[in-house]
Amino acid sequence: MPLAELIDTFRGPLVGLIAAWGASWVDANEIAQDSFSEAYLRRSACRGDWRDPAVFGPWLRGVARNVHRNRGRADRRRRLRIVASDKVVQAAAAPIEMAAATERVLALRDAIERLPAKQRAVVLMHYLEETRVADVAALLGVTAKAVEGRLYQARRTLTRLLGEAPARTEVGRVLLCL
Amino acid sequence: MSLNDAFGKELRDAIRPLRPDPTGFEAGVRDRIAKGEATADDRQDPPLERSSLLSTAASFIPVPLLMGGKLAATTAKSGTASTGAKILGYAALPAVSVFLMLGAFVFSLLKIRAAKVTPGGDDEAVQLAVRAWWRRHWWMAIPCYAALIFFPLWGDVRWLFTMLLVSAVALALLLTAFSRAGLATRQVVANTCSFGLMLLAICLGGPRVGQDSIHLVDQKLVQIIFYAGLIVVSLFGVGARVRAKERITIYVVYIPFVILIGWMSLPLWQTTTADDVHEFVEGFDEAEYGSATWSTYAMIARWARESGREIDWSKPRALLEETLGGRQGAYTLNHAMRLGLIEPASFHRLRGIEKRRPRIFDPKYADRPLSVYGEQGEWAIRVLMAQGRLTVAERDSLAHRVQRWLDVLEDDDHDLLQDIVGAIDLLRAIERPIDVDAWRPRVHAALKACHSLKAGGFEVAGGFQTYDRDSWGSYEGTWCAVRLMKIFGVPEGLDLNWVRSFLRHGGRKSGDRRYLAAVTKMELESLPEARSVTWLDWLRYERTLFAAILLVLLCLYATLRAPKAAPAAAAPDAS
Numbered sequence: 001m002p003l004a005e006l007i008d009t010f011r012g013p014l015v016g017l018i019a020a021w022g023a024s025w026v027d028a029n030e031i032a033q034d035s036f037s038e039a040y041l042r043r044s045a046c047r048g049d050w051r052d053p054a055v056f057g058p059w060l061r062g063v064a065r066n067v068h069r070n071r072g073r074a075d076r077r078r079r080l081r082i083v084a085s086d087k088v089v090q091a092a093a094a095p096i097e098m099a100a101a102t103e104r105v106l107a108l109r110d111a112i113e114r115l116p117a118k119q120r121a122v123v124l125m126h127y128l129e130e131t132r133v134a135d136v137a138a139l140l141g142v143t144a145k146a147v148e149g150r151l152y153q154a155r156r157t158l159t160r161l162l163g164e165a166p167a168r169t170e171v172g173r174v175l176l177c178l
Numbered sequence: 179m180s181l182n183d184a185f186g187k188e189l190r191d192a193i194r195p196l197r198p199d200p201t202g203f204e205a206g207v208r209d210r211i212a213k214g215e216a217t218a219d220d221r222q223d224p225p226l227e228r229s230s231l232l233s234t235a236a237s238f239i240p241v242p243l244l245m246g247g248k249l250a251a252t253t254a255k256s257g258t259a260s261t262g263a264k265i266l267g268y269a270a271l272p273a274v275s276v277f278l279m280l281g282a283f284v285f286s287l288l289k290i291r292a293a294k295v296t297p298g299g300d301d302e303a304v305q306l307a308v309r310a311w312w313r314r315h316w317w318m319a320i321p322c323y324a325a326l327i328f329f330p331l332w333g334d335v336r337w338l339f340t341m342l343l344v345s346a347v348a349l350a351l352l353l354t355a356f357s358r359a360g361l362a363t364r365q366v367v368a369n370t371c372s373f374g375l376m377l378l379a380i381c382l383g384g385p386r387v388g389q390d391s392i393h394l395v396d397q398k399l400v401q402i403i404f405y406a407g408l409i410v411v412s413l414f415g416v417g418a419r420v421r422a423k424e425r426i427t428i429y430v431v432y433i434p435f436v437i438l439i440g441w442m443s444l445p446l447w448q449t450t451t452a453d454d455v456h457e458f459v460e461g462f463d464e465a466e467y468g469s470a471t472w473s474t475y476a477m478i479a480r481w482a483r484e485s486g487r488e489i490d491w492s493k494p495r496a497l498l499e500e501t502l503g504g505r506q507g508a509y510t511l512n513h514a515m516r517l518g519l520i521e522p523a524s525f526h527r528l529r530g531i532e533k534r535r536p537r538i539f540d541p542k543y544a545d546r547p548l549s550v551y552g553e554q555g556e557w558a559i560r561v562l563m564a565q566g567r568l569t570v571a572e573r574d575s576l577a578h579r580v581q582r583w584l585d586v587l588e589d590d591d592h593d594l595l596q597d598i599v600g601a602i603d604l605l606r607a608i609e610r611p612i613d614v615d616a617w618r619p620r621v622h623a624a625l626k627a628c629h630s631l632k633a634g635g636f637e638v639a640g641g642f643q644t645y646d647r648d649s650w651g652s653y654e655g656t657w658c659a660v661r662l663m664k665i666f667g668v669p670e671g672l673d674l675n676w677v678r679s680f681l682r683h684g685g686r687k688s689g690d691r692r693y694l695a696a697v698t699k700m701e702l703e704s705l706p707e708a709r710s711v712t713w714l715d716w717l718r719y720e721r722t723l724f725a726a727i728l729l730v731l732l733c734l735y736a737t738l739r740a741p742k743a744a745p746a747a748a749a750p751d752a753s
Contacts, residue, residue, distance in 0.1 A: 007204050015198050025196050033203060037210030108192040127189045128197055155185060 006056055007036060012129025013139045014064060020121035021068055031071060035064035057138035111161040119154035122147055232359055234263035235352040238315070239274055240307035241361060266348050273345035275319035276326060277374035279311070326377075339381040343725050346374050350732035357739035364740040368415020371733035372408050378726075379404035389633035392640065392679040392719045394711060395446075400726045402443045407730030409435060414737045450696035456482055456489070458693045463493045469509035474690045476513035477657045481697035483517065495519055502527050511557035516603065525561050534558045538579075539572050547586055548579035549597075556604055563608055577610035584617075588624065595628055595642060595658035602665065614666060622669035625659055629672060640680035651680055653694045660701045668707040675715065677702055 014035065018028040039046070039060045048055035112123055125136045126147070133151070137144040312319070329338040353370065356362040379401050382388075388397030409432060416428045459482040465471040475494075482489055498519055501510045506529055514520050520528070534555045538548065559576065562568050568576070580601050587597055598621065605612050625642070633639040634650040641651015642659035656677065668674060681699045702708055717724070 003207075004204065007207055008200070011198060011200065011203055019196075029198050029203065029206075032198070033206040033210060036207040037214055040207075040211055041214045104188070105192045108188060112189075112192070123189065124193065127186070127193050130190060155189075158189075159185070 002051075003040060006051075006053065009053060009131075009135050010036075010057065010060055010139055012131045013125035013136050014060060016124030016126075016128040017061070017121055017139065018064060018068055020117065020124050021065075023068060023071075027071070031064060031068050034071075035060060035067050038067060039063040053135070053138050057135075058141040061139055061141065107162060108158070111158050114161055115154055115157055119150055119157060122150040123154045123158075126151060231263050231266070231352075231355050232361070234267050235270075235355060238267035238271055239278065239349075239352060239356070240311040241356070242307040243278065243366070266351060269345055270348035270352050271315060271318045271345070272322045272341055273349035273374060275315070275322040276342065276377060277346065277349065278370050279308070279319060280323075280373070339378065340722075342374075342378055342381065343722070343729065346378060347725060347729050347732065349374070350729055350736055353736040354732060354739060357736045357741075360741050362736075362740045364417075364737055364742050365415050367740040368411050368737045371737060372412045372415065375404045375408040375411065375730065375733065378729075379408065388638075388722070390631065390639040392673075392675050393638075394675075394678065394682060394716060394719050395723065396682055397722070398442070399446055400723050402439060402446065403723070403726045403730060405435075405439045405442070407726075407733060409439065411730075411733050411737050414734070450692055452485065452487075452700070455693050455697055456487055458690070459494075460490050461493055463497050465497060465510075469507055469513070471690065472510045472513040474654065474694055476517055477654065478690065478693045478697050479517050481701060491519060506530075508555075508557065515557040515560040520561075522564060525565065528557070528561060531558045531561055535562070539575060541575075544575055544578070545582065546579065547583035548576065549583055556600070559604065560607055568608065573608045573610055576608055577605055580605055581612075584612075588620070592645060594624055595655055595662060596644065598624060599658045599661050602662075618666045621662055621666045625662060625666075625669050626672060628655060628659065629676070631676065638680055638682075640676035640678075642677075653691055653698065656680060657694060657698045657701075660698050660705070663705055663707075664701065668705065674702065674705070674708050675711075675719065678711070679719070 011032065014032045015025075015028045018031050018035075019025055023031055039050075039056070042063070043050040046055065046059045050056050050059065112120060115123060121140075122136060125131060125139070126133065133144045133147045137147045140147065325338050325341075350371065353362065353367055357364075357367055382397065382401040382404065388400075413429070413432065416425055416432075455478060459475075459479045462475050462479070465475070479489075479494070494517075498510075498514050501507060501514070502520075502524065511520070511528070535558070537543070538555055538559065559568075563573075584598065584601050587594060587601075602612050628642045630641060630643050630649060630651045631639045632650045637650045637652070639650070641653070642655035643649045644652040644655040660677070663669075678699070681695050681702065
């Protein structure tokens with residue numbers, strides 16, 4: 001798979017994953033781009049064929065984690081020196097994220113923020129660009145079944161957090177599970 | 179899971195505004211890749227950039243110093259390195275401070291001169307790298323130098339040695355990485371390694387190193403390994419020199435050092451076998467320190483006699499003749515009688531038996547403790563017993579008095595274990611053996627009280643004391659303790675590896691002490707409780723030895739992997 005296709009496959013879930021780690025959406029975009037370039041430049045160190053999505057996915061996630069961690073450390077150091085500029089960046093990012101948000105959408109985003117880490121990650125990775133469950137699973141290094149299970153749990157948690165009774169179909173699924 | 183339900187749609191709608199722009203995203207990635215590739219082409223030291231370990235190491239080691247100035251001063255930072263590489267770098271810092279920087283200082287004039295005369299060499303690059311290193315790592319270097327000066331003055335270099343050893347292994351790993359990448363010259367690596375090995379060997383020369391912990395081999399062996407490693411690594415470093423005449427001169431200078439190391443290591447290979455002990459026992463013809471020499475000899479000879487070997491006693495008996503024909507010292511006669519050296523035919527030559535008899539058997543002394551040594555009458559009792567002149571009543575009375583003496587022994591700080599062994603032997607000789615089960619707790623308590631984990635007086639820890647209870651062990655005390663453990667068993671909580679550790683030192687002793695240590699060790703190993711030493715014990719107690727071997731091998735590997743000369747491509751004016 002060429003680089004363009006790999007970017008197309010993993011862009012959405014990677015940005016979603018980095019956002020789930022706690023980065024702002026602007027930072028998540030930057031970190032994801034850095035991670036793609038880093039993973040590509042250091043592809044010789046990748047164990048296996050980097051063109052294979054099943055190999056490239058976990059490799060990309062590992063690189064992204066290191067880049068995110070290093071950026072976090074650098075940010076902390078910078079924050080100690082320049083406090084004001086960071087606030088400006090945050091303020092600049094806010095209007096993009098909050099644009100056209102209705103009360104229901106804000107409540108839903110708030111509920112997503114309150115999801116447990118694993119559930120929040122799969123929700124953001126899957127729904128951001130409607131990425132296939134198999135690609136999310138490849139990036140996370142887990143099975144598609146596991147991703148489906150987390151998505152299902154996440155939807156139930158979200159419904160509860162939003163104060164709604166589960167839909168009939170949901171109740172039926174729960175009963176079937178029992 | 180379906181994406182077409184209403185809730186799924188809501189979720190997608192909620193997150194959609196946050197989607198990255200696909201075109202901008204890909205352009206951003208490609209832009210970064212292009213910049214990254216361009217930067218890689220401009221780099222002057224690609225090997226450093228290719229390896230995260232090397233780029234991290236470069237922030238802890240002044241690389242131009244390793245290259246004789248053939249590489250530009252690196253500005254590598256450890257911020258983007260992996261945690262493991264950073265830990266390795268920090269662990270190596272003390273060794274870099276002491277071995278590399280101090281070594282560079284010692285050889286500085288030579289090194290800077292070499293950098294000046296080497297084609298492509300750049301003394302300025304070396305100086306800049308050293309200055310940059312000092313600015314960043316002075317906080318580690320200063321305490322290291324202070325420790326190097328003050329610890330030996332204080333007398334305890336164990337911690338310094340352990341720290342330097344761990345750090346040296348980390349440095350050797352980094353040097354190996356540099357060597358494999360061709361970023362260090364063989365001579366510089368060999369010099370650094372040799373300097374490090376020499377300092378570690380000197381550290382081990384400290385008076386207390388390895389003395390108060392359990393070891394299965396003499397710790398001088400570790401020192402020998404460092405010195406041997408130093409010579410081998412240096413020889414390979416010398417081999418990298420260009421001028422043959424210079425090389426041969428240095429090889430010749432090394433010869434006395436090789437001889438010295440060989441001579442130093444000789445006692446370590448000296449083992450004392452049962453045959454050696456046998457030969458010593460038969461050849462005993464001089465008691466240099468009178469009864470004291472006889473005492474040690476008796477301990478060794480008893481093991482030889484009890485091992486069931488045929489012994490020719492002619493020489494010891496000839497020596498005993500001097501005592502029999504002279505003033506007949508009681509202590510010497512005690513030891514001779516215990517060994518059975520005085521034959522019944524010679525009993526008539528012994529003086530003072532009749533004079534001692536009333537003192538031992540007088541009814542008015544029936545309840546008074548009888549000191550086996552104090553009365554100096556043990557030999558007389560044994561003679562009377564051998565002649566069949568002791569009645570049952572006399573033997574009972576004697577046993578009672580010896581038991582009374584044992585009762586008060588625990589308050590005695592002098593020769594406690596030796597006195598207990600003497601009393602038990604005497605009771606056996608008069609056929610009134612001690613009740614082992616009844617006496618076991620008291621003997622075990624005495625053994626524990628006399629076991630010393632203190633080192634001093636050129637002795638290591640783990641032996642049993644002869645004199646006061648706050649002293650270090652002695653071979654005589656340890657022989658008695660092992661003998662008692664043979665009868666009463668090993669006290670609970672007493673680690674026999676401590677005793678093994680104490681006895682290991684015997685190999686380096688001369689004269690009868692060497693044989694006493696050997697027979698005590700053999701007795702110890704024959705105890706039912708003495709489980710054999712496992713490889714886990716070796717790993718646990720000889721970790722310093724294994725670390726030393728590993729370090730020497732790493733140094734050797736780093737030296738051999740380094741190119742003999744700095745790569746020509748690295749020179750600025752290679753064209």
